[in-house]
Amino acid sequence: MSAQEIILRIRHPKGFSRLTVNSKDTVKILKDKISALAQLPVSDFKIFYDQNYSSTAQLLSPDSTSLSLIPKLKNGVELFLKVQAQMANPTLEKKRSLSPTLKAQNQQNLLSVNCNHSLNQRCINCPPQNNPKEKEKDVKIPAYVNKCTHPPGGSCLNCIDTSKKDEKLEKKETQKWLCQHGPNGKCSHCIDADYISNIKHVSFTHFLDEKKLKCKGVHPPTAKCPNCTPPSEQRMTVELNCKNHEPWPKAMCNNCLPPNVVVYRQPYRHVDFAQFMNVREVSNFVQAWTQNSHAEQRVGYMYGYYAEDPNYKGGVRAIIEAIYEPPQIGDISGFQILEDENETLVNTIAEALTLEKIGWIFTTINHDTFLSSHEVRMAARFQEQYRVLHESGYPFSTFITTVLRTGKDNPSEIKPEVYMVSDQAQVLEKNNVFGDSERRKFMKVRESKDERDVLPSIIVSGKQVNEFEPDFLLVNVAHGHSNHNKFSIVKHADFPVENRQEQNPNEVKKYLQKFKNQKSWEKYSDFHLLIYLAKLVDLETTLVIADAVAKEKDVPETCEELIRGIVGF
Template sequence: MSNIVLRIQSAEGVKRVNCKTSDKVTRLFEKLQELFNIKEEFNLYKDRKKSEKIIRSEKRSLQSYGLVHGDILLIEWDEKQQQQDSCINGTNQVKYNAEKSVPPFKEDDVDLELEKEDGRTFRARNEQLCRHGPTGKCVHCVPLEPFDEEYLRNADPPIKFLSFHSYLRKLRSGVDKGKFVMLENISCKIKPGCLEHPPWPGGICTKCQPNAVTLNRQSYRHVDYVQFENPQIMDRFLDFWRKSGNQRIGYLYGRYEQHKDVPLGIKAVVCAIYEPAQISSKQSVKLNMSDPLESTVEDIAGRLGLQRVGWIFTDLSAKDLQMGTVEHHRGTIDSFFLSAQECMLAATFQNAHPNKCRYARDTFFGSKFVTVVVTGDADNQIHFEGYQVSNQCMALVRDGCFIPTIDAPELGYVKESSNEQYVPDVFYKLKDSFGNEVTSLARPLPVEYLLVDLQVAFPLEPSYTLNGGRDTFPVANRQSIGASQDFNTLSSYLDKYPAERLFDALNDLHLLVYLSTCDMIPLKGAVEELSAILKERDMDRLGSWLAREEWQTVETLRTAQAPTPVPNQNYVGPNAQPLPPIRSPQPDDQWACTHCTFHNTIGKEACEMCGLPKQ
């Protein structure tokens, strides 16, 4: 079992490989493939005369071939095919690097805008520290990079995380200017197609085995800020909890914009909240992941220029109804920020909405999908908290390696390998009681290692992409609190808006979804055009749309369904009308009880008062 060095003669020259006499021949072949970068089959001979060919085998060892320290082996392969493959791979790599500025897929508009931004923070000349002329630069006035740690630390308020584009600029700030930058997504699954051994659990090798994962706190975030356009959006969402006391989940629809308070930052602007079908209680929510209206909502939101940017859920318990206070459940040292189960759902949503990135080998990296929690703060007031889970958490959930614990919501658990699934080791670092940094196995795992927090707030000056008035159309899936969507509700809703405000009435996501899915109203095709008109705010086209046959049918149905007004009749004054005749009871209509003299109506065989028979 001694260590030996074998010399390998090839057309490229002589190379050396370290091995042991007890190593199998297959192990030697693997080392040679890596050493010479060979991607196809090759031949190995015991000497330069090719007198004996060494056959690839998992049973025979190097000692069985009589190989000793210093032996020279000859290796041959198809050089033309190897060169052709190398040229193709090199061409593809150069082509991809050249096309990084113009990726073959559609990135978000905000990413395209930030890619063109300079990103640096320019500083004026310091009269006290600068010793150069007005056109010169020194360390005291040179522009700061967007990833400058001192600048981020001294900002007001301090910036904890790099923006994603600042992180990309940092990767491309070296001498090579990011020529070899390629973002890799973590994989926790066995690589398929390995022919060296039976499939798991029959075997595994270093080629197909996923690497161990060491969890680190993510230094960047894909979204830096969540902004609701106006308070009415949140009030409309919280109205369900106020009326029922049950928790609620909703999807955030809006757009991504530049966030000027963070270098190269991105903010999610929320314009509407759609509530999918769900079963809610005071402590939990059961969400229907296959919502029948989901495709319709996505289509209409896209035509309005909106997209799904996140999800929101409530965790509220009333403390004092008269004071309007709520319990403080989260964010303390004895509680948690997000539970492990909520982290799993957030990671599932983020995996379903990947972030397109030109610097990623898989064309996507991370996600811009945000999580907003409505809960109570330390002052027992309703408070909003924003989070994202890290890319490492997304990979663990995507590959089925992460599960919640039963009794501790702040702890998750990385599954152990089984015959059905191989799970790599997952570690995280923490400090022990002596202050030493130790590495621990993620069984269990504090979910704080998986979270990235972000601010949630409202602007000083509200804006309204959609209707934000007091009179709004009922939200879908609220039958449990008596808020139904039907034609009577539609008619009553439209009656509240005069003709000059009909644009505001129609500019409602929930109304458009109802018009598109209502079988009674033939407006499914017309709503698509209406959504484009509302997006462009074209009043002329809206007038033409209202004159269409489909909408005129709605107006006709509203008119036919309207109740007939009852004329007011006045029996007093100069225009008095004669009183209607007073009908006196006829003796044939009633019969008097002989026992109690109560007058009963015809058809009664017993007295209604005393219960005795008629005769």
């Protein structure tokens, strides 16, 4: 990496992205690049150094200022975008005309509106780069082509004008062409209109839009009502700033008490579809579990990224690229995650690959409930830990939970299930309302420690309860996989897995021998290999290789020579 390059981590409404700038660039160039990255005009966002958007942490330097003169803009720093809620409606984003600079950048780099990365990177949403020879043919692409995955001059089902055909038939035929999996697989293209109309949970953006429609014509556009604003987090503790008396615990009134919590099924979800891109990674995880007759449960963290899901209004897809298995202890009934000294190293390598931790995955042989009370609480803690802000200003999480469960009648039949827990569950766990339950099928409200420990009353089906079924707190997430890794960032899952299998220089040698004929960046596109190389060689060299993998460019020969020298290849 050149000494003049600065790698920034950008948090924006669509997720997390990695951006490379030059220290000689100006603030204006930085804003333009972020504008292209987030698909937002510069006037729609402000840049901050912390997630709280404090006034002292805002980037206020003039546009002409060189980035080298801003001390806080160091390599690896994380920036947060605060988007103006009234101008950040995802539906309007696509319709809004972009600046000439942004149009030119998108045209030059061929970014689609669904891309969630820097200009020189690729993902499954990227349209293919044009072949210069194809340009010479001057082929005119019809305006109604919006899902073609071939260069100009090619042909597919999406090139055909089907406006006069039956809509349901057209949808069904189109999906047969777009699916890349076997007859038992499933992906976002398999979802038809009937399936979408019957889903339990709508996308969060769709939910907000439906609420706003209720107040249309009821009050002036400048006025606000509960339907115009996103949900608010319910208070679970005693009010400490009541103006009617002395501060608690010296005095307390009914208004100070935490309001009753009415447990309800959440009508919306923050992730609409989970797509497993690296199928072999999941298969290896399952195989390690089944080889031991399911006697030791396993757990791992899923790394990937987020993309827009065109099947849902404002929909979000979680793309799973890799699984990292932390140090752990497992038995027939569950698992325990141990302290991991390599957590920061793993996250750093993931960021270099333009990936982030987007969920967790675990195995189970239990069929008594979808998620146990303990698993619901773990999911709630993870979601709270990985929380971001919606365009509306509402704090939420897109951290998903995947369960690999044995078949009830056939233990060898393993099926994944993907969930999130509701925002309400997340808040209840954050405020320490739940207690340890001895029964898997029931969430337990903990007992108060003393008279000062005031808890809200929990209401389920109109009755005050001390325990209730965890199903009330679950949010289902559709999921599928693709056996084609054309759009995957992590191409392989062949290197031994850390904390489970033996890793040594000889394994690196055997791996390199196996893929010696592949392109250098493709050869190193194994998440577990990169993690081991960071410990065997050094982190800086591994980050250079990971950057080459993410950008699909040649790995520097000096890096390859260093590795070959160490492993004797």
